[in-house]
Amino acid sequence: MRLNRETLLKATQDSEEKIILVRYIDLAEQVFLDVLPKVGPFLNLREQELCQTVIRQIEGVAFRLDGGYRGAERKRGIVLPDFYGSDPVDSKLTALLIQGKFPQDISHRDFLGSILATGIDRRKVGDILLVDGGAQVIIDRDVVSFLMQNLEKVSSFKVDLSEIDLEQIVSGEEKSKDIKTTVSSLRLDSVAASGFGMSRTAMAREIKAGRVKLNWQEVDSPSREVFTGDIISIRGRGRVEVAETGGTTKKGRTHLNLKRYL
Numbered sequence: 001m002r003l004n005r006e007t008l009l010k011a012t013q014d015s016e017e018k019i020i021l022v023r024y025i026d027l028a029e030q031v032f033l034d035v036l037p038k039v040g041p042f043l044n045l046r047e048q049e050l051c052q053t054v055i056r057q058i059e060g061v062a063f064r065l066d067g068g069y070r071g072a073e074r075k076r077g078i079v080l081p082d083f084y085g086s087d088p089v090d091s092k093l094t095a096l097l098i099q100g101k102f103p104q105d106i107s108h109r110d111f112l113g114s115i116l117a118t119g120i121d122r123r124k125v126g127d128i129l130l131v132d133g134g135a136q137v138i139i140d141r142d143v144v145s146f147l148m149q150n151l152e153k154v155s156s157f158k159v160d161l162s163e164i165d166l167e168q169i170v171s172g173e174e175k176s177k178d179i180k181t182t183v184s185s186l187r188l189d190s191v192a193a194s195g196f197g198m199s200r201t202a203m204a205r206e207i208k209a210g211r212v213k214l215n216w217q218e219v220d221s222p223s224r225e226v227f228t229g230d231i232i233s234i235r236g237r238g239r240v241e242v243a244e245t246g247g248t249t250k251k252g253r254t255h256l257n258l259k260r261y262l
Contacts (some may be wrong), residue, residue: 002023003025003028003029003058005022005025007205008023008025008054008057008058009021009022009052010182011053011054012050014217014218017046017047017050018061020041020043020050020070020219021051021054023040023041024040024051024054024055024077024079025054025055025058027040027077027079028055028058030062030080031059031061031070031079031081031261032061034221035081036080036081037079037080037081037084037089037090038078038079038080038176039076039077039078039079039090039091039092039100040076040077040078040079041076041121041123041124042067042074042075042076042122042123042124042125042126042140043065043074043075043076043077043164044073044216044227045073045215045216046216046217047216048065048077048168051063051077052065052077052166053078055079057104060081060082061080061081061082062077062079062081062082062084063077063078063079063080063081064077064078064080064089065077065078066078066091066093066126067093067126067127067138067168068091068094068126068166068169069136069138069169070093072126072127072138073127074125074126074127074138075126075166076091076093076140078091078124091121091165092140092141092142093126093138093139093140093141094138094139094141094144094163094166094167094169095133095136095137095138095139095163095165095166096136096137096139096147096148096161096163096164096212097131097135097136097137097161097162097163097164097168098111098135098136098137098151098154098159098160098161098163099133099134099159099161099162100133100134100154100157100158100159100160101157101158102133102134102154102155102157106128106130106154106157107124107238108128108130108135108237108238108261109237110154110155111128111130111135111137112125112128112156114151114153114155115128115137115151118146118147118151119150120143120147120148124139124140124142124143125136125137125138125139125140126139126158129169131170133259134159135148135154136168136169136170138169142177142251144163144262147161148161148163151176170218175257176259176260176261177260178243178257178258178259178260179195179240179256179259179260180255180257180258180259181194181254181255181258182249182253182255182256183252183253183254183256184252184254185254186225186226186227186245186254187222187224187225187226188207188212188214188219188221188222188223188224188225188226188232189203189204189207189222189223191220191226191232191240191242191256191258192206192207192212192234192240193210193233194256194257194258195232195260196234196238196260197238198253203222204222206234207219207220207221207222208220208222211234212232212234212235213232213233214226214230214231214232215230215231216231216233219223227242227245228242228243228244228245229241229242230242238260238262239260240258240259240260240261241258241259241261242256242258243257243258243259244256244257245257245262
């Protein structure tokens with residue numbers, strides 16, 4: 001079956017998202033050829049919605065998502081023949097437990113940075129959950145051996161790695177800190193600056209440079225308005241959730257409760 005790629009790719013104008021869509025469209029074509037399920041790379045929330053919408057337009061295939069545990073944020077897509085129904089499919093996921101003598105302020109970014117420094121593709125890595133003494137990492141089964149041989153330290157701390165069952169995943173909340181502040185307006189640059197501890201001018205530069213995402217979509221307008229429940233993320237710096245917007249001060253500033261994920 002020949003797919004109309006041009007039409008399918010009109011679902012997004014973002015170049016990185018188009019690359020991801022092409023990969024999943026390729027998988028759909030492979031499913032037509034050998035009538036077997038195919039698993040793709042991990043996706044963020046925006047990409048999950050996009051791929052699900054597009055792939056489900058293709059007749060004869062179905063689309064699933066699996067992040068390894070209930071409540072996962074990053075998930076990999078699975079393209080499969082639609083006659084599979086609800087039959088189980090191997091999503092080729094596993095989990096690693098990374099342990100070490102870490103300080104209290106060890107963060108998600110520390111683990112992710114050290115994992116990627118081994119040369120592993122970000123798309124092979126799912127959620128990273130901080131636990132006492134280390135972290136649990138959802139990962140593509142194909143790179144487990146490589147990571148266990150090559151990941152020796154997280155930050156400057158030596159680590160021990162062991163493979164664990166997905167059922168052992170502790171799906172509690174990530175480490176975070178609450179930030180109570182006031183802003184002159186609910187503009188993206190103002191709210192993000194407060195959440196990430198930067199000046200508004202510096203944050204505006206980050207936004208215009210395309211390094212900031214709002215609800216997993218890249219934005220380039222510092223004046224974009226944000227609302228309760230929105231997620232602001234910066235690659236390499238984590239994310240901030242707008243947990244609550246409150247009343248105003250006598251000077252007209254808006255009260256905010258932010259949650260900064262570490």
